[in-house]
Amino acid sequence: MTADTQRHDDAGAHRTTAREQQAAGAVPHQAPTPLGRLVATVERLRREVLEAHAAADGRALVELAKGVLIGQLNCTPAAAARQLDVLCRESATSLLELSADIVNQASRDRVSEIAAEFVERAGTVDDAAEPQSTVSVRLRTAESGMLAAAADTQAVAESLLTNALGPLGAVAVAVWTAVPDGSLALAGHAGFPPGEAARWRHVPPGVSTVARLALGERRLVTLADLAREGLPSIGHLQWPDGGRMAVPTGTGGRIHGVLEICWPQPLAPQSPQIERQVEALAELCARTMDVSPPRDPAAAEAVLPDVVELIDLAEGLQDPAVVLTPVLDPDGRLGDFRIRHVGSRFADPVGRPRGDVNGALLLEAYPMAAGESGLFDIIERVHATGEPFRAERMSLTALVDQIPLTSVADISVSRHGAAVLLIWRIEDETARLANLLQHAQRLGRIGGFEENLATGETTWNAQLYALHGLPATEPPVQLRELPGYAHPDDSAALGRFLRAVLRHRRPSSVNFRLRRPDGITRHIRVVAEPVLDADQRLLAVRGAYQDISAQHWTEVALAATRDQLAHTEAESAERNRLALQLQHAIMPPSPPAIEAPGLRVAVRYRPAETESLVGGDWYDAVVLPSGLIMLSVGDVAGHGIEAATGMVVLRNALRGLAVTGAGPAQLLSWLNTVTHHLAKHVTATAVCGLFDPKTRVLRWARAGHLPPVLVREGEAEAFPLIEGLLLGALPDVTYVEREMQLEPDDTLLMFTDGLVERRDCSVQDSLGHLVNAAAASAGDLDGKLDRLLAQSRSDTDDDTCVIGIQVG
Secondary structure (H helix, E strand, C coil): HHHHHHHHHHHHHHHHEEEEEHHHHCCCCCCCCHHHHHHHHHHHHHHHHHHHHHHHHHHHHHHHHHHHHHHHHCCCCHHHHHHHHHHHHHHHHCHHHHHHHHHHHHHHCHHHHHHHHHHHCCCCHHHHHCCCHEEEEEEHHHHHHHHHCCHHHHHHHHHHHHHHHHHHHHCCCEEEECCCCEEEEEEEECCHHHHHHHCCCCEECCCCCHHHHHHHHHEEEEECCCCHHHHCCCCCCCCCCCCCEEEEEEEEEEEEEEEEEEEECCCCCCCCCHHHHHHHHHHHHHHHHCCCCCCHHHHHHCCHHHHHHHHHHHCCCCCEEEEEEEECCCCCEEEEEEEEECCCCCCCCCCCHHHHHHHCEHHHCCCCCCCHCCCCHHHHHHHHHHHCCEEEEEEEEEEEECCCEEEEEEEEEEEEEEEEEEEEEEECCCHHHHHHHHHHHHCEEEEEEEEEECCEEEEEEEHHHHHHHHCCCCCCCCHHHHHHHHHHHHHHHHHHHHHHHHHHCCCCCCCCCCCCCCCCCCEEEEEEEEEEEECCEEEEEEEEEEEEHHHHHHHHHHHHHHHHHHHHHHHHHHHHHHHHHHHHCCCCCCCCCCEEEEEEEEEEECCCCCHHHCEEEEEEEEECCCCCCCEEEEEEEECCCHHHHHHHHHHHHHHHHHCCCCCHHHHHHHHHHHHHHHCCCCCEEEEEEEECCCEEEEEEEEEECCCEEECCEEEEEEEECCCCCCCCCCCCCCCCCCEECCCCEEEEEEEEEHHHCCCCCCCHHHHHHHHHHHHHHCHHHHHHHHHHHCCCCCCCCCCEEEEEEEEE
16 A cells, blocks of 8 residues: 555544544543543544444455456465555555456446546546546445445445545435335434434425435435525534535336435535546445345346235226336346236226237337326336325327327326336226216205105215215205204295195205204205106106305395495595585686776686596686786695695685785795695695786796796797795795786786696697697687687596686
8 A cells, every 4th residue: 555545544534533523522532530531442442443444344345356366367365465465566556546446447337437537537637636546446445345234224324434425525424215105214324413313314205305306306416505405404404504415326227215425515516527426326325225136137027926916916906907017228227117917907098908918018018108207207206216106187198000099097106016006097988077077066065966755765965965064874854854954034935945846846946044953054055856757746856955155145245345335436426516516616617707907807617527536726816905916726636525625725715815915926925834734635736926907017926837828919928937836845935926017918828737738748748739729829818718628638637727818
């Protein structure tokens, strides 16, 4: 053994010893107490045992190489040992490396192929790459240790970790056995604390773990970070962020379990060579887990005793059954299944006799079963994992003269020893319709009955017993006895129903409240029809009961909802009527023209098209005691009675404030205070102007409202937009005031946004359209306002108010 190899083996033994010490909580130094000395002694002896096991694994590999030399050189064991020593000296390699090379050349197996891969990639990777000799020694040493402990899965796991996986940085190994019921049993482990292994000794079916993931996918699974994947597994508390590898272990197409390997830190992507090493170790592990007797290639097609027992079981079943055994290729991989037995009740989906199917290969008899996720894939999975499979109404496709024929069957597949039992029940039309009727009755809560009047016998189905709340052992309730089980208020209706069926011999139905023995009252509908003979005599009555409780309470709830809706609609209509009356009282739709000194004022008010959208638009034109004329227009946000009452408050407040002689800016500032403090939850826009008939000067201010439009000598133009926040937004707002000199025959338009607002364009575009329409309007003031309303493109279904002021 070379110095480098010796250091490598010593380091591996040191790592294993440290890991075992950490798991057991041992103290490396001798304690001064008797108990401490005893602990140190036990630890030293255990360490010596582990080192002896590691040395024994290496000696087993050397002895295996000696055996190869004995067979090849036809020499004695002593001569083979001397030959090994000579070869070690001449090749300058360690005894273990040379032994691994000899075994590789003699075996030409999976381990040899993996070692050869490292030879092929030599010189193409960096110096840190693992050499072929190290791989061979690790894998062959692990193989020797596993074969020596084939009956002890715990020892197999320890040998795997010590000899093969520890040098790769792994800290723990778990060997799981796949139990036929779908659970996982911990057969062996190494590197985990004893308490952790005890907690994970059994994983019930259906629990998602790392091993279950590899078992379901039937391939090697690598998880870089266990915490990120969110899958629980043994050791996840010790190494929550560690990496995991899990690979199924199996032989002959059967999966016996899963080999799971744990790393303490996140696992970097592994090379294909490392993954193939792990797969090779899983194959070696599977050989120790396979408890079936060695297979004789010459007797591969023989019928084993457990298969004979399964055939006897299949023949005793009431359902059509098929017994299948695996057919392996020369490399031991599953290729097909042989149909060993076809039960006497077997029905081929395409009508072939049993003799044409019995003894054939499954894919020869049913080639369409090889389709993706088809029958063959299901049987292969059951044979591999041992987990049974069941499905209802599964489609089976068979070829008849190259024509695919599909049938529907209930499928059951289970593994028994080395064989697989396949049960399929082809669905015929009668059974399908009966099953459909049964489900329809269950979903509709319907129970059927038939009452023979000659014998007095009454027949119920199971659903009818459930509707009545009676056990199946109780005698059925006859029709004549129904009034005794019904609510007293329904006696008259039941009497009419019984007379119609039993006396007048005509079909009838009735709804009544059934009082069950368990105290529950159900609403039931009974439909019955008489059965007459050739002489029109009454022989029997048949019919059905249906539980209509849900329908009844739904109708009650709907009736209550309709009443509540009608009441709500009436209240809403009354509120809208009051709001409309209030609005029309203040703002009549067709007010008369207003005559003022030096002005002629005309108003057009168009309410919203929908009465439920009563708005808060207002206008006002009043001659003040000072001789000035106040002109105002505004719009309260919202609809309904709240908006209408808000409009009345603001309009009257502005009238009252105007008598103080303040200017329009001050009036809007006071009106904002009223809106914010006295009219809660109200916001509005407004334009206020004071016109002096003597000087024809208009002083005006705005609060978030569109500016007026001036029409002069056939041209129209909107007033310059000045600052002014809408009313009610803030408690204290200062407004800007501007003056406009009007001339004789000028027309001033003040309006609300209902005249111009559109959903598909901006307010500025709509205002531009109004300016153009105002410039084109000719005639007297009333005609101009009518044409503006007619040409309005507004589509918001809002109130519209327009004031036209013509200067005299």
